[in-house]
Amino acid sequence: MLARRLQQIVRGPGAPNLVLAQRVIDKMATAANQHLEDETGEAMVGFIVPPSLPNGVPTIYVLDTISPDSSAVRQFHTFQQGDERQGDIFQWLYNNWEVQRGRQRSGINKVFQSKWNVPLKHVGDWHKQPGYMIQPSGGDLMTALDCLEDGFDFLLAPILTLDHPTTISMAHAISNFVLVPDQDDTALRVDFWYIDRMTRIFVPIIPAIYPNDQLPELFPYPWHLEHEALAHEEFGLMQDDGLALSITHWDADNELPLEVCVLTMRVGSDKLVILVTPHNFPKKPISARVAPIVAMRDEDDMQAVFEKAWAQSQPVDLPYDVSKYPTLLSYLHAVEDKLGVQRVAHGVTSEETPESESPESSSAEEAPPAKDVEEDEDAPETEDAS
8 A cells, every 4th residue: 555655646647657668778878978068959759558447547659769860959957859850759659550551440450559559649758957956847847737738637757867976776766757877876766857838847757668579579670760971972962963852651561560652753764663672772673663643732641642543553673773873863764764654854855865964852851651541639749848
């Protein structure tokens, strides 16, 4: 009874249960040690499972973290994240998760447990603070309240601090923090805090750390988000060649992870070419499909346009060889040549124009969500909750 009462006190009023994969703690420690002098942090991804018993409490599961890109502001007493890359990665993880959920519901995926059949969420952000500032600051509270106003139901806000003595005993302790042995016989400490629309203040929440193999593992990042420089180069070459691009996460082979499909359109052509790239390109080869032009307007949803194009598309019999086609553009040119598509630059056909000459570029469309993914209002873009 005493232990249960202590749990209620430490957990705070209305706080749910909290379970984290070991990889989350490991990534916190790695990120903190990479930015010793400055504050840092990451977005956290997971889900919330409703209580199984009447009057029970829900359980928040944190499966992984998403680090910000180089635009994150890391200064003493200051950390700001919530960049576009984090949002794109979350969308990728969410799309794959939703396809996996759909397969579980249809009985295709027997491994995926029914208890995990809930939407993936951005559950909060952790960040490092200087000294022994183990509680969220007033600025953290204001940011969290803004996030709650923007549609979040709740947020986790773990605070990481460094250089704690290892003499702190955690044996049989009921606490809202964990200690991780660090360098020089010290430990880093992570204090876990929770806020929701009812509490509107940060309350302590007790973490439970589970081995990675006891929780679902999210899919690896796709090549165009994992290797941004490569993506910038590849897509830049295609845009400079006069192509309009649209990127879609798509289940092209009935296997997860999804594929990154690049829908290309060239002015004057009556064909659309779809480059189907695996998530780990260039380790695995790409393929191509061709479809007739789909009528579209400026306000049309590119997801719907892609679905129409895919439904009418046919595979192009042109095996990919990286030694023969070192770039996506070189492979696309070979596909166009096979299909009889003429490349026109400033009124000159491809037969008269060296490939090195580049027409005016056109901007790529934003990546729409994946096929068969039901958009969920509870799947927000990542925001700064630090």
